[in-house]
Amino acid sequence: MxxxxxxxxxxxxxxxxxxxxxxxxxxxxxxxxxxxxxxxxxxxxxxxxxxxxxxxxxxxxxxxxxxxxxxxxxxxxxxxxxxxxxxxxxxxxxxxxxxxxxxxxxxxxxxxxxxxxxxxxxxxxxxxxxxxxxxxxxxxxxxxxxxxxxxxxxxxxxxxxxxxxxxxxxxxxxxxxxxxxxxxxxxxxxxxxxxxxxxxxxxxxxxxxxxxxxxxxxxxxxxxxxxxxxxxxxxxxxxxxxxxxxxxxxxxxxxxxxxxxxxxxxxxxxxxxxxxxxxxxxxxxxxxxxxxxxxxxxxxxxxxxxxxxxxxxxxxxxxxxxxxxxxxxxxxxxxxxxxxxEPVVAKPHSPDNRALARECKDVKIDRVYIGSCTGGKTEDFIAAAKVFLASGQKVKVPTFLVPATQKVWMDVYSLPVPGSGGKTCSQIFEEAGCDTPASPNCGACLGGPRDTYARMNEPTVCVSTTNRNFPGRMGHKEGQIYLASPFTAAASALTGYVTDPRDFLS
Missing domain, CATH: 3.30.499.10 (Aconitase, domain 3)
Structure with a gap:
């Protein structure tokens, strides 16, 4: 505190x-x-x-x-x-x-x-x-x-x-x-x-x-x-x-x-x-x-x-x-x-609606979004890959990956993840069943036109590494967004619920 x-x-x-x-x-x-x-x-x-x-x-x-x-x-x-x-x-x-x-x-x-x-x-x-x-x-x-x-x-x-x-x-x-x-x-x-x-x-x-x-x-x-x-x-x-x-x-x-x-x-x-x-x-x-x-x-x-x-x-x-x-x-x-x-999330519909990730373990989610200026940098994807690597499991909900820049996209496909035996983020994401990393841009963070990749066009529940979670921010005005770190986002993708990353990281 x-x-x-x-x-x-x-x-x-x-x-x-x-x-x-x-x-x-x-x-x-x-x-x-x-x-x-x-x-x-x-x-x-x-x-x-x-x-x-x-x-x-x-x-x-x-x-x-x-x-x-x-x-x-x-x-x-x-x-x-x-x-x-x-x-x-x-x-x-x-x-x-x-x-x-x-x-x-x-x-x-x-x-x-x-x-x-x-x-x-x-x-x-x-x-x-x-x-x-x-x-x-x-x-x-x-x-x-x-x-x-x-x-x-x-x-x-x-x-x-x-x-x-x-x-x-x-x-x-x-x-x-x-x-x-x-x-x-x-x-x-x-x-x-x-x-x-x-x-x-x-x-x-x-x-x-x-x-x-x-x-x-x-x-x-x-x-x-x-x-x-x-x-x-x-x-x-x-x-x-x-x-x-x-x-x-x-x-x-x-x-x-x-x-x-x-x-x-x-x-x-x-x-x-x-x-x-x-x-x-x-x-x-x-x-x-x-x-x-x-x-x-x-x-x-x-x-x-x-x-x-x-x-x-x-x-x-x-x-x-x-x-x-x-x-x-x-x-x-x-x-x-x-x-x-401890790991925290911001519950809908405000960035100050803070809660411990472990306190939200019963919140069922529909999707995970990793991207944006806040959570779409090279180290953000490496962090997510570490969780997937540690678990050895596949994601239980659609997991969207949007690199922030062209350089980040290249890093996702070229940089080896520490402790992976030389695997890149993209290889680990593919093994975990994530969506293929998208073209670098702001993506669904700001909602955007209806055909924007990963936009929330339905009233779904999403764990996201973005920065805002007020109604309609990522698309549908009835959607619910839980703001989280890449660690927490990846852990949640593996369970289908808001999940404390300590469940997978020692």
Whole structure:
């Protein structure tokens, strides 16, 4: 369970930022900044010196959180406080096939038919939601994106033309939030805005990332600026060894169940602690992805060696991480001993309707869905494969697999699963009787046109690794969705009931 403390505690040492913004970084990261990150990442330790007054040194007078620092730098302010409204320079603007046409329409309406985007290399356009469908309006949306990108010479447009075989489209990626990370558009210390509420996924990289509406996006498209209110920060301190039957999805469902879907409304959610430091980048993405389900403005994980290693070879853009000051003021602290947590699910029809998976063992299900930006990454499929492998059984309900991106799809067919004797996820899934992995896209997570693969067209009960479970989210308004980790989803597929993965994992 969580405990709340009003006092913010120091978790890192203080460092100086070249623009007079203090940044704190753990000692183990300093060697990295001197070696492989030289010339790309600058986080220089302040030498020991006698104390001086802030006025004589030019030091930041007000300690800040990570989010406050990022927005301060982006607005060229020495310091910021929660509640202030500031104009910030945007580093990346992302839009997709659902909101892109509306954003483009507003951009042209307000700036003119012949207007040019503020920076063709900072606008990223990713078709991903309603792709593999015969719906004419959905297909028209992608055509609108394509025409605009050709007109504007947008550098990062991940197009798809041949819907019969996604592999025939080398530029096509898949789900925008995972594609942004894989293609190097997520970088510490930057501001990334997107016309999708789960844009907060990118906070896993130690950056400010949040979703915005089409009108705001149209303005950003023309100016590169956005007016943002600085959010207060809630700090979530997760310590303890991660049990082998838990995943980050369990952690975020635990947190949302603790604070409710409105518990972090317009607040930043910063994740720290030994458990967070041990998580992979994909698991950190899962955490940050669902802060919006708690009402959060953004989520953020301090950048560290894991972050820098993930980014190697993905971007040539210089980036500069920042960290919360030791004396930064947090709205509140929540503490979790992860070693004592159990697998959880979110019952219909809200992400905060938390229950232990073992408490739902009598809930009969009709299907399992593994996919989406939240639960369709490479490690999510490997986790599911481990459960199937451990059981040696076949699934008892239809089990749909939708890789988030083309890279994830390739991993499913090529990477050996640890402990499998060289078998890939796809081989294990086939042996377990799952559906063949589908073309990478958002799939049924958002329902979509009626011919969307795995859409809930009947009032069925589904265990899903997606992020939302309100009525109609995955299709039929009377469908019931239990949100769960890939471990729990796979275990449930094997029994036909909501199942604690510990029944199969030692």
């Amino acid at each position: 969580a405990s709340i403390s009003a006092a913010a505690k120091a978790t890192s040492a203080a460092f100086a930022h070249k623009k007079e913004l203090a940044a704190a970084v753990p000692p183990q990261q300093l060697a990295r900044s001197r070696r492989a990150r030289a010339g790309r990442v600058r986080a220089v330790a302040t030498p020991t010196r006698a104390p001086r007054s802030p006025a004589s040194t030019g030091s930041v007078k007000s300690p800040m959180t990570t989010t406050e620092k990022i927005l301060a730098r982006a607005s060229e302010r020495a310091s910021l406080e929660p509640g202030e409204n500031v104009w910030v320079d945007v580093d990346v603007l992302m839009t997709h096939d659902v909101c892109g046409p509306g954003t483009i329409g507003i951009f042209k309406q307000e700036f003119g038919e012949d207007a040019k985007v503020w920076d063709r290399e900072k606008v990223v356009i990713i078709p991903d939601h309603y792709i593999f469908t015969s719906d004419e309006r959905a297909n028209r949306n992608v055509d609108i994106l394509r025409d605009f990108c050709e007109e504007q010479k947008i550098k990062y447009f991940y197009d798809i033309k041949d819907l019969s075989d996604f592999r025939a489209n080398p530029d096509y990626k898949g789900v925008c939030h995972i594609a942004l990370a894989q293609e190097g558009h997520c970088r510490p210390g930057e501001v990334l805005l997107g016309t999708d509420s789960h844009t907060c996924n990118a906070g896993a990289f130690g950056q400010f990332a949040t979703g915005i509406g089409n009108t705001d996006a149209g303005f950003v498209m023309g100016t590169g600026k956005a007016l943002l209110k600085v959010p207060p920060t809630i700090r979530f301190i997760l310590d303890g060894e991660m049990p082998p039957y838990l995943l980050a999805k369990d952690l975020i469902l635990q947190i949302i169940g603790e604070i409710s879907v409105s518990g972090a409304t317009y607040r930043s959610m910063e994740f720290v602690g030994s458990t967070i430091e041990s998580l992979t980048m994909e698991e950190r993405m899962t955490l940050c992805n669902m802060v919006i389900e708690a009402g959060g403005k953004n989520g953020v994980v301090p950048a560290d060696e894991t972050t820098f290693k993930y980014l190697e070879g993905k971007t040539s853009v210089e980036y500069e991480p920042v960290y919360s000051d030791a004396q930064a003021r947090f709205y509140s602290d929540y503490r979790f001993d992860v070693s004592k947590l």
